[in-house]
Amino acid sequence: MDALDVARWQFGVTTVYHFLFVPLTIGLSVLVAILQTMWHRTGNERYLKLTKFYGKLFLINFAMGVVTGIVQEFQFGMNWSDYSRFVGDIFGAPLAIEALVAFFLESTFIGLWIFGWDRLPKRLHLAAIWAAAIGTNLSAYFILAANSFMQNPVGFRINPESGRAELTDFVAVLTNKVALVTFPHTLAGAFLVAGSLMVTVGLWHVMRNRDSADTGAYRFATKLGSWVVLISSALVVLTGDIQGKIMTEVQPMKMAAAEGLYTTESPASFSVLTVGSLDGSRELFAIKIPYLLSFLGTGDPNGTVQGINDLQAQYASQYGPGNYAPIIPVTYWSFRFMIAFGLAAAAIALLVLWSQRKGRTPTSKWLLRAGLVMPVLPLLANSFGWIFTEMGRQPWIVFGEMLTRDGVSRSVSLTEVLTSFTAFTLIYAVLAVVEFKLLVRYARAGVPDVTPDDDTDDTDDAERPLAFAY
């Protein structure tokens, strides 16, 4: 074990952890904004209750996303300083723009929304949650543009004197085809999580508190969440399909690694699962769907998909001796887990909708259990998606331009990085437990009572309690 390994583990752990909170922030900000808009339009108190209820869950989650996000920005410099030196001319810009354009918008208007219930006119208060939601979604675009440069570097040249990458076309970086398709894929994945959480909490109340006056509200939330899950899962599949084709073109090794395909095939089949080793030597048992990998990768059922061995030979002659294949079992299984967990969430959403058809109240214990695990499924799908895309790029940190091992900070010792890795893991573990318990507590508590607008309140403004206080 050396400093490089620990730095990689730390980046993996802190990034996957950060991205447990990001999808909920992205998705729920918009869903809460939609609920508040419905209240604004209809005046129906049910939507106000749901806005406040899901808004609370949103904020418990939001805090974690914010604080774990700062680590991400610092980590490039702290642990990957040679990477930062190499790509800073290109990579820093989207990060700075993300902060200036998106994070300020998000954080400022979240503050206005949380504390502004009685300080802002209704319409402005509604605009505040939309501004925060837009900021959140915009931030995803800039960080994905930065990540896409690592997958498919464009709009740059290598300065022969300094050996560093230099920006030549910023529009090309922002319109990188990998970024353009990863953005909707990531957003759809985020809505899959947010919709699932909405279903879980709503369904639990529908089934547990049957006689509650708020059952109508919970039923509505359950249905809205289910539809969000179904629509976003369709979008995930659609954008994922386009991604597969782009990946075959710009990172063929990653596509080969997704299947564990060692020799070039046309047509290539897709294995649903494989028992045995994935090193290409022996395969005990596999369920294969003919033509599917060719179709996923090229759009043509008979298309050619390059194998790992051929790509390895090609890269070795192009970049010099070395191993250019990622860890195949990791890419193979993370790819399948991503798909399976995502589809499972969609299937449960379908069951939930079916169980509530024509005003029925679901009673099945199994449905409730499935509903309770539901948000975990797309969260796992998101995590495995990131593990796949980042591990599938290895050994590169910037595909074809810089190896991961060359990007690590030379001045950071093994002791230092072990210290930070341990510290982050511990504090993150504690906070995960705290956050989860709070979410459960507030999810169980149910929708709050809302007091109707009281304009006749003539107490002095300076004496009146705040509508919300920490």
Add this chain to the structure above:
Amino acid sequence: MELTTVWFLLVAVLFTGYFILEGFDFGVGMLLPVLGRDDRQRRVLINTIGPVWDGNEVWLITAGGAMFAAFPEWYATLFSGFYLPLLLILLALIARGVAFEYRHKRPEAAWKRRWDQAIFWGSAIPAVLWGVAFANIFRGVPLDADHEYVGGLVDLLNPYALLGGLTTLGLFLTHGAVFLALKTTGDIRERAGALAVKLGVGTAVAAVAFLSWTLTIRSSAAAVVFAVGAALALLGGLAAAKVRREGWAFTGTAVAIALAVATLFAALFPNVMPSTLDAAGTLTATNAASTPYTLKIMTWVAVVFTPIVLAYQGWTYWVFRRRIGVQNIPQH
């Protein structure tokens, strides 16, 4: 003006904004156990910064991002070189940020006490370490010809840097107390105002000592003017606090922080991180900078968006301009 100079100024402005804004957030956090005698009072303190602390912290993220985009070498050397202090700052900011949001989520006293500690230490640690870090940036650290930091943790804990940490600690405490006097009513307002004066006197001594030492390390005409201005602004702010002109007192401490940061940056220019070893290791606004093309794009983005951000953030402060007191804290 060269674009590298523009970005040197912008990075300086972003850190200045960060220290002014999160400076009083840190001050409020550190004064929590001092001025908040019971839960209701502590909630008053926290709620003075409740709506704005998150937006204030984005100044740091933007400053870091701007440094990365405009001076990648500076960003890379600084963040990897100051590894352990930055780790501590990150852990502090994590605990503190979550604490604001979670503290009121459960009624148990033990729960609140734990988060209060997170807020206190999460404010105190960065308040000291930012001073230590910036004093070291200014003083210079051992950098080899590849701009890699070759010192250890002890190199960062020199007397000058520790005095820098003491200075930021004092400035943020005073600034926070003045802010609380400006934003609260009743008993807390009285005690915050009185405490600000007491804290301010000690801080003024530390600040004058630190800035004088700074100017003996390296100096420029502008730096001297800024240093004198910082001392005068701090004293003016204290005088205003004494006669309970809280708006002026806050202006005084804010200007004092701004000019103290400006002193460091003005005396530092055109270097951004001097090396104490090899002159070739010194990072300057030129050799640490991105290409002119990147700087040009970033300049346009900054020109368009900075005024917008300032406008809506300023408006937020206007929306929440009202003073609060224990009578405004709801039961839940």
